[in-house]
Amino acid sequence: MASAHSGSSSSSFTSTALLAMATTSLLVNSSLLLLSNMSSVMIVKLDYGNYIVWKHQIEVILDTYSMIDVTDESITAPDRFLKDSSGNFTAEINLAFIAWKNHEHAMFTFLNSTLSPLILALTVGQKFARGVWRVLERRFASISRSGVISLRNDLNTIKKGVDSIDGYFQKIKQAHDRLAAVLVFVDDEELLHIIFDGLPFEYDSFSSAIRTRSDVLSMEELNVLLNVEERVVKKRPTNVDSASLVMAVNFHS
Ligand SMILES: *[C@@H]1O[C@H](CO)[C@@H](O)[C@H](O)[C@H]1NC(C)=O
Numbered sequence: 344m345a346s347a348h349s350g351s352s353s354s355s356f357t358s359t360a361l362l363a364m365a366t367t368s369l370l371v372n373s374s375l376l377l378l379s380n381m382s383s384v385m386i387v388k389l390d391y392g393n394y395i396v397w398k399h400q401i402e403v404i405l406d407t408y409s410m411i412d413v414t415d416e417s418i419t420a421p422d423r424f425l426k427d428s429s430g431n432f433t434a435e436i437n438l439a440f441i442a443w444k445n446h447e448h449a450m451f452t453f454l455n456s457t458l459s460p461l462i463l464a465l466t467v468g469q470k471f472a473r474g475v476w477r478v479l480e481r482r483f484a485s486i487s488r489s490g491v492i493s494l495r496n497d498l499n500t501i502k503k504g505v506d507s508i509d510g511y512f513q514k515i516k517q518a519h520d521r522l523a524a525v526l527v528f529v530d531d532e533e534l535l536h537i538i539f540d541g542l543p544f545e546y547d548s549f550s551s552a553i554r555t556r557s558d559v560l561s562m563e564e565l566n567v568l569l570n571v572e573e574r575v576v577k578k579r580p581t582n583v584d585s586a587s588l589v590m591a592v593n594f595h596s
C-alpha cells in the first residue's frame with residue numbers, strides 16, 4: 344500500500360496533521376482506558392470449553408461501547424496515505440488510518456487480555472484484533488448454530504439402553520452441561536420428560552405414575568426413585584411374554 348511514497352512520509356507532516364494526530368491519540372487513550380476497565384469486568388477468560396459464553400460476553404461489551412465493528416469482516420483498513428484529486432496517493436498520512444490503527448491496537452490489547460494461556464498459544468503472531476477474532480472463530484467454528492442443534496438432538500435422543508440408571512443420568516447430565524456451555528439451558532421439567540422418553544418399556548408404568556403427579560420432582564428425587572425401580576425391574580424374569588409382563592407391571596403398580 345503506497346509503498347512508493349513511504350520514503351518521503353517523514354518530511355510531509357503538516358501542523359494540521361500533527362494536531363489531528365494529537366487528537367486521535369487522546370481519543371485512543373480514552374478508549375484504551377475504557378477497554379482496560381472492560382477487561383477487569385470480564386470474568387470468563389476464553390479456554391477450550393467456553394467459546395460461546397466468551398464470545399457472547401465480548402459482543403455484549405463491544406456492542407455496549409459501540410465497538411462491535413472489530414468483528415465485522417467487511418470493514419477494512421483505510422489507506423495509509425491520502426489521495427490527491429486525480430486519485431493518486433500523496434505522501435500525506437491519512438488520519439483515518441492512524442485512528443483505525445490505534446483503535447485496532449486497543450481492541451487487540453483488550454481481546455488479548457481475555458484469553459487464557461492455552462488460547463494465547465493459538466493467537467501467536469496475530470497483530471490485529473480482527474486477526475485474533477478470525478483465528479478464534481475458525482478454531483471454534485464447530486460450535487456454530489448447527490452445533491447447538493446437534494447438541495440438543497444428542498440430549499433428546501439419549502436412551503438408557505443397557506446403562507445403569509446412574510450411568511444414564513450421567514449421560515443426560517453431560518449432554519445438559521454441553522448445552523449449558525453454549526448458553527442453552529434446559530429446565531428440570533423438560534429434562535424429566537427427556538429422561539422418561541429414553542427409558543425402556545419396563546419403566547412405562549413407573550413413568551406414567553410419575554408423570555401424573557402434580558408436583559415436579561427434582562433430578563435427585565427422580566434419580567433415587569429410578570434406582571429403586573431399577574432393582575425391581577432387574578428382579579423380573581428376563582424372558583417374560585407380554586401377558587405376564589402386563590401382570591407384573593399391574594402387580595407392581
Ligand atoms: C497519477 O498517476 C498517473 C499514473 O501513475 C500519472 O500518469 C498521472 O500523471 C498522475 N497524476 C498526477 C496529478 O500526478
Ligand SMILES: *[C@@H]1O[C@H](CO)[C@@H](O)[C@H](O)[C@H]1NC(C)=O
Pocket residue numbers: 452455456463
Ligand atoms: C497478551 O496477554 C498475555 C497475558 O495476558 C501477555 O503475556 C502478552 O504479552 C500479551 N500480548 C500482547 C502482544 O500484548
